[in-house]
Every structure is written in structure tokens, then in C-alpha cells.
Amino acid sequence: MANLNIKDKQERTYEAIVIGSGISGSWAAKELCDLGVKTLMLERGRNVEHNKDYPTTNMLPYEFEHRGQITQAEKEANPVVSKCYAFREDAKHFFVKDAEHPYVQEKPFDWIRGYQVGGKSLLWARQVQRWSDFDFEGPARDGFAVDWPIRYKDIASWYSHVEKFAGVSGNKDGLPNLPDGEFLPGYDLNIVEKHFQEQLKKTYGNDRHLISSRCAHIHEARPEFTAQGRAFCQNRNLCQRGCPFGGYFSSNSSTIPWALKTGNLTLRPDAVVHSIIYDEQAGKATGVRIIDAHTKEMEEFYAPVIFLNAAALNSNLILMNSTSNRFPNGLGNDNGLLGKYVAFHNYRAQVSGQYEGYQEYTTSGGRPTSGYFPRFRNVYKQETDFLRGYAAGFSASRGVRPNTEGVGMDLKNNLLNPDQYGPWYVGSHMMGETIPKESNYVALDPDLKDPYGMPQLKISVDYDDNDEKMIKDYQEQMSEMFEKAGFTNIRVNDDHRQPGLDIHEMGGVRMGKDPKTSLLNGNHQLHAVPNVYVTDGASMTSTSTQNPSLTYMAFAARAAHHAVAESKK
Numbered sequence: 001m002a003n004l005n006i007k008d009k010q011e012r013t014y015e016a017i018v019i020g021s022g023i024s025g026s027w028a029a030k031e032l033c034d035l036g037v038k039t040l041m042l043e044r045g046r047n048v049e050h051n052k053d054y055p056t057t058n059m060l061p062y063e064f065e066h067r068g069q070i071t072q073a074e075k076e077a078n079p080v081v082s083k084c085y086a087f088r089e090d091a092k093h094f095f096v097k098d099a100e101h102p103y104v105q106e107k108p109f110d111w112i113r114g115y116q117v118g119g120k121s122l123l124w125a126r127q128v129q130r131w132s133d134f135d136f137e138g139p140a141r142d143g144f145a146v147d148w149p150i151r152y153k154d155i156a157s158w159y160s161h162v163e164k165f166a167g168v169s170g171n172k173d174g175l176p177n178l179p180d181g182e183f184l185p186g187y188d189l190n191i192v193e194k195h196f197q198e199q200l201k202k203t204y205g206n207d208r209h210l211i212s213s214r215c216a217h218i219h220e221a222r223p224e225f226t227a228q229g230r231a232f233c234q235n236r237n238l239c240q241r242g243c244p245f246g247g248y249f250s251s252n253s254s255t256i257p258w259a260l261k262t263g264n265l266t267l268r269p270d271a272v273v274h275s276i277i278y279d280e281q282a283g284k285a286t287g288v289r290i291i292d293a294h295t296k297e298m299e300e301f302y303a304p305v306i307f308l309n310a311a312a313l314n315s316n317l318i319l320m321n322s323t324s325n326r327f328p329n330g331l332g333n334d335n336g337l338l339g340k341y342v343a344f345h346n347y348r349a350q351v352s353g354q355y356e357g358y359q360e361y362t363t364s365g366g367r368p369t370s371g372y373f374p375r376f377r378n379v380y381k382q383e384t385d386f387l388r389g390y391a392a393g394f395s396a397s398r399g400v401r402p403n404t405e406g407v408g409m410d411l412k413n414n415l416l417n418p419d420q421y422g423p424w425y426v427g428s429h430m431m432g433e434t435i436p437k438e439s440n441y442v443a444l445d446p447d448l449k450d451p452y453g454m455p456q457l458k459i460s461v462d463y464d465d466n467d468e469k470m471i472k473d474y475q476e477q478m479s480e481m482f483e484k485a486g487f488t489n490i491r492v493n494d495d496h497r498q499p500g501l502d503i504h505e506m507g508g509v510r511m512g513k514d515p516k517t518s519l520l521n522g523n524h525q526l527h528a529v530p531n532v533y534v535t536d537g538a539s540m541t542s543t544s545t546q547n548p549s550l551t552y553m554a555f556a557a558r559a560a561h562h563a564v565a566e567s568k569k
Helices: 002-011 023-034 072-077 138-142 152-166 191-204 223-228 251-261 312-321 409-416 465-484 549-567
Strands: 016-019 039-042 265-268 271-279 284-292 298-302 306-308 340-343 349-355 371-373 390-401 420-433 441-449 455-460 488-494 506-508 532-534
Touching: 016 023, 016 284, 023 039, 023 251, 023 306, 023 549, 039 251, 152 223, 152 251, 152 549, 191 371, 191 390, 191 420, 191 465, 223 251, 251 265, 271 298, 271 312, 284 306, 306 312, 306 549, 312 340, 312 441, 312 455, 312 506, 340 441, 349 465, 390 465, 420 465, 465 488, 532 549
Parallel strands: 016 039, 016 306, 039 265, 306 532
Antiparallel strands: 271 284, 284 298, 340 506, 349 420, 349 488, 371 390, 390 420, 441 455
């Protein structure tokens, strides 16, 4: 019997375990497998294979029972996830439903999740802007968080590494606060967006810029994409359904199939991670404990290296649930900071307007990106009454007005063939940096359990006075820029959305130089348990203003190479 037990443990032992198959986890697995490491990837959700499991990807509008809309009953049953712009009839199967995985909102927080192989990489907005030293140096300069243990030079080559493989379309813009990358040809701005771009240069010189936002879409054929089995983006703008061409980067179309082809990856879906196993005699983590999503039985897997990439808040949950005599308050949590200093992006504010010029132009076809307004506030020095700053999206479009003239067949033909265009509409939305605070935290609820018997996550995250001041400044500055560009009917809005709907939650397991004030070192290792790496959003010390996924990818690739180098010492 003892021999059988030993054999069973051997069969469940790998050289590395990656928890989570989303954007960062799939990159960790891809790099480990490329380096010859036998890797187990654990995913709590169901298996989703590229193309095979995209049921709506080629459906036409009339093939949807509700023409793409969510029914009132579904909205009432899902008051949180139904707020997400992509939770519609064509993609609702990729989202976690509210009742299936409950959590506690100590303060209102919309937690948007995708539990399946690939995670939210099937649903993300695909915007990929690099950080600069202005972002990595921000906390040290402003004193609102601990100093990052790395700088841009430490991550620049890894940005290049992931950009080349994932495929990033963009332009060489030459902006010090938004470094250029390894770009495929960028998407053009339309005529009114270019007008706004030119007016900014005339009015503000080199201070404010509008660029074509960099996006993870293939815009040029290259051998590295052919080797992945991926093709051109077709500009369908149906990305949330899963792309049959692999035109945008997702774990399902790119990194996971690549890792599987090496023969070094074992993928285990339906594996809800309960905790990381800590061996007190060895002084290190030795494996991962899971609950089978169907049988509810507990299993254990073992490896000398563990990557935690369950998405920011779930990574916090797993560490907090990983208790032992050595770590009674969660794995690596000697300083009591685990789960604290959670931050997010502030998307509450918008500015809109109209433009009466360029009536001889309109738009045709689709485009998977928009204009992007890099941060300009408090970049070189503190110049406002709030800390840090905001980026913004910007787009212009012109719609067709319905022609309701005529009766009978004439009316029918006019409605089917509209030829009257309305004015150009312009719009911008804010992407503000929030300040990591100890009072913004997640914790395990002492009483409530999830369907697997694990503690529910309690979320206590909110806006503060800094966010309110930033919203006011964004609305004032963007309105001024709109006015100087000749836009009219300018309107500002604050939709007062709850934190979380930005889907950019970060922190709780932050990086830092000092084990007294941080959980991870500059290589993403837990200070107290260095064979555990955390490279998803939980590791972020601050949020900056850029969409964060590209940084997670670069972090994961860099840390995987570090782990392999350490194992060879």
C-alpha cells in the first residue's frame, strides 16, 4: 500500500505549477514549457478550446433569440455582471454569473470574472500601453505607496518579448511617458480624430497628445503568428465571442496551444484551488491543494516552483486561505499587509460633444481600437491638488439618420436605405489612477462559504477625495480641449459607477524592497516563501493609468525565466 501511495504522489508531481490560465498565467506556462519545465496549469473553470468552444463567433444578428440583448430576467438575476458592457447574449457564457460564485460587498464593488480556460483573455479590451519610469517612480516621488523594486529598464526587454509574440499594432509616437514598443502597423485615426490631434499640437505644443491606441491585434502577417496558427484581424469587432482567426491575442489562441505543443504542459480545468501547501520543515511551498469542481473531492499536486496567477483578488484569496503554523494569517503574510492596498482604475467620468465640420466625410468599416490620450497631469512635477493623473480614450463617429419620408413601399425603401448622415459625435472617457490605501482591502469572511466550502471574499474598496478632484480636473480639461478644437454641445458626465467595473483591480500582494512593507521582491517572489511567484494584478504596487495586461504578461515572462535560472543554481 505504501508503494502505491508513493507512486500516486509521483504521478501528481511536476517541476512547476501555474495557478490560473488567463493572460498572466498562460504566459508563465508558455515560458516555463519553452524552457523545458514540466508544468501543470490549474484552472478553476471549464475547458475552452480555441474555435471549438466559441459557439456564437459566426452567428448573425437574426440568429440570436433576443438580437444580442440580455433579458430582463437575466439582468435581475445578475445585477453585478449585467453592468459589464460585454455581458450580452453573444458572450454571456464566458462570464461568472452572480449567484454561482458569491462574494461579500462590505462596500459596493462590481467584481467581473471569467472562470474558464483562458479566463478574461477572451473578453479583455486588448489595449496594451507600456509603463515608463514616470509610472514606476511615481510612489517614490509622491510618497503615496512603497517604492517599486524595479524600473523600466528591468522590464523593457520583456515588454518587447511579449509584444513580438502576442502581436501589438501601434505607431512610434516618441513620447517619454508612453514608451514605444515592437509594433505592427498601427490603425489610422479618422478625419475628426486627426483634427483633434492637430488642434492639440497647435494649442498645447508638446504637452498633450492624441495617438492611435496600441492594441493586441495582428495587423501584418509574420512567421511568428503563422507558427501559432493565427491570422489577420478582420476588424469584425466581435472579439468578446472568441476570435476564430486568432486575430487578437488570447491565452486560448496563442500561449496555451503553444505550451501544449511543447509536450511539457498538463492542463487541468475544473480545479478550484483551495490553498498552497507549505512544508514547515523544508521552509518552502511544496504543492497546491485543489477541489474538483464536479466531485467536490480534494486533491493535492506537488512542485518545487509555484506561480500564482488566479487574477488579482482570487490570488489574494488563495494566499489568505493558505494557512499553517508558520503562517496563521496567510502564506507569506508576516507583516499583516496581505489583502491591503488594493487599487483600481477610475472610469467614472466622460465628456461628449459634436463637430459640424468635415460633412463630406464619413467612416466605413470597423477598427478594434480608438484614440488614446496619454497622461499629462503631474508627470514631471506635482502641479495639481490631487496626486498622480489620468489617461483618456477618445473617438469620433458619424451615424446615419433614419429616413422616415414617404408611405408604403417608399417608406420601406427609405428606412432600409438611409442616406442622411448626422453630425460627427466625439466622446472621451477617463482612465484615472487610484491611490493604494490600507483602508482599501479584501479579506476572508469568517462565516460565509462559497459552493466549495471555502470562505467568501469580503471586498472593502471605495473612491476617495483624490478621485473626486481628479474627475473634476478631467472634465474641466477635456471640455477645454474640446472647445478649443471647435467641438460644440459639450457635455460632461459622472456615471457614479461602483469600483470594479473597470475590471482593473490590482494590489493586495504588492511588490517592494522591504519585507516589512511589501509581500513580493523585485522578482515577484514572496519575501518569506521565495519559491512562490505572483505575477498577476495582485503584485502591483501602484496602478498608473495604462491598461495593465501588457505589464502582467511581461512580469510573468520575466519571472518564469528567473525561476528557471534559480533552479539551476
